[in-house]
Amino acid sequence: MAVEAQLSRIQEQVRARPRGALSPQARREERFFFLFISPWILGFIVFTAGPILASLFFSFNIYDAIQPPRWVGLANYRNLFRDRLFWQSLRVTSLYTAGAVPLGIVLSMAIALVLNRNIRGVSVFRTIFYLPSVISGVAVSLLFMWIFNSDFGLLNYLLWKLFHIRGPAWIMNERWVIPSLILMSIWGIGGGIIIYLAGLQGIPTELYEAAEIDGANWWSKLLRITLPMMTPVIFFNLVTGIIGSFQVFTQAYVMTGGGPHNASLFYVLYLYRNAFYYFKMGYASALAWVLFAIVLALTLLVFRSSSAWVYYEAVRG
């Protein structure tokens, strides 16, 4: 082992040697590096970097995709901040995010903790919990439209049968539509459960053994070991969760069309309408850039705060 480690250290040193001036060999390797990643570079320029800049340019124009763009300066942004529906879509999306993301994290973490108890049949439960994630999209939206149906839907029937509660009209009700969609998102948290379960299984058992010797109970082990060790995973899921929920589209488009009374007018739905219904591509580009700014700001906020609550081991494996 020691010999191997030494050998690999020497290998590394040999590899690290050509630093300042590149040897012909290193230059050749670099050329091959660019050759191999060239598909991505090309795709990045054509489908990402170029379009980001183009979208910034469009956002300062009136553009209907037929006539050439006409420069209007900041007019699109000024109109945007006066646009009632823009604020409504922002409100709807934030509300949904504030509900679905924390609830999803807490529940999937809790279920992962239960699954992590070394009991038999974990793989069967894991399969069942992940199943909804496989059939996401339009089919699930239609299924839940039917389940949320106020007169003949399964949910209201079960509520009445089990608890004698007369359920609301769910997605047809202004006040209940966002909670309904959050409920539906909870049904699909299987992916999160699998990630947390894998994270839990990666926590060294010595930590728990040491804590048990010190007389720690279940609760303090959870608070002092499990949760701190899981913070990097929680952090990752928080970031991707926020980004994902700001992109909700299919459910809103298929199930409610943004209604009733714009109560489920999600941000991307409003963006889509401006771009491909009204062909206000310039205005929609301004919306896209605001979305970009919001997502970026939220991500940075989470990143900034992470040093306060995310625990990284001193030496990462």
Add this chain to the structure above:
Amino acid sequence: MEVAAARGQLFLAGRRLIQSKRRRKLLGDLLAYAVLLLLSVVILIPPLWMLSTALKADGDVFLYPPKWIPVPPHFENFRRGLTFRPFGRYFLNTAIITSLAVLGQLISSPLVAYGFARLRSRWRDPLFILVLSTMMLPSQVTMIPVFVLFRLLGWVDTFKPLVVPNYFGSAFFIFLMRQFFMTITPELDDAAKIDGCGYFGIFTRILLPLAKPALATVAIFSFMWNWNDFMGPLIYLSSESKLTLTLALSRFTGQYGQTAWNLLMAVSLVTVTPCVLLFFFAQRYFIQGIVITGVKG
């Protein structure tokens, strides 16, 4: 005497502690099973309801209280639903788009990932950070200019906008493949190099054959995402004959005046079947993919 008694007491206390601990573990396990079973039932109710509705007679759909088991099962709902619109065509369209997209990812992503995993360059780390940061970028930011580009190329209402971008690799799959390549020891590369293999030879002869599980994960996820994609087809496809399954499904509601839920659920069931089958037969790759990208991210 006293010492012996104390020792005896200590022994008894220890045994009691172990017993109570075991009892508590058993109790906890039972509780865990109860919770998991309950959750499983809650999660399985919607898909079962889908199946139940799909097999119901037209008159039984709006029955109150609802019947769980349709007797007799109306299997002809599948035929009725699928022939109501040319769903065979839509199934084929979706299959064509999806398989070409999967092929694109399988060709491009490992190639790029190999560059990032194995070849040294001063640009490697900054460029890889760029790859990762594109994962955070909402696709809506680039959507409009990309649409304008494809319109200029005359590709709107063809499958090309849904297929071609897959041939340039995607950040998620590049990351996944790179992580996998990193787990393969570089000594294999060195051995191949000594045997006269070039970089491309190392890639195709050594790394790709070893990376089959990761390739399967890439194939499965890109299959699922393309099969279920809705916004892409919605923006680019308009001809009746070019629709995908998800697009056709979304237009199904309210076609009969009142929604024919039994037919709608039958068609939905057919739409999701390939993904469900894939999931059941290739579960390990699903889990691997989620874990690689979710935990080590």
